[in-house]
Amino acid sequence: MQIHTRRVPLNKDVDLKEIAERTEGFVGADLKMLVKEAAMIPIREVVPFLDDDKGVPTEMLNSLQIKMKHFTSALDNKMPRDKSN
Numbered sequence: 691m692q693i694h695t696r697r698v699p700l701n702k703d704v705d706l707k708e709i710a711e712r713t714e715g716f717v718g719a720d721l722k723m724l725v726k727e728a729a730m731i732p733i734r735e736v737v738p739f740l741d742d743d744k745g746v747p748t749e750m751l752n753s754l755q756i757k758m759k760h761f762t763s764a765l766d767n768k769m770p771r772d773k774s775n
Contacts, residue, residue: 727764
């Protein structure tokens, strides 16, 4: 997980060990997809409050952090449930 999150703004509450335990059996592509999905969640949270013509301000993007709840949501809602197939 450290490889896939090294350039990602993580909140202090993110527990990479817990995520690693929950993703046992995932391959690198799965982990990469998980990090991307978790990173999109805080962006989706602010999109409804933005001006459509201006997009997401750079300073807002720079202030966003991925929290543990974002990883949990990505795992619960977007990731494959059965990695044995």
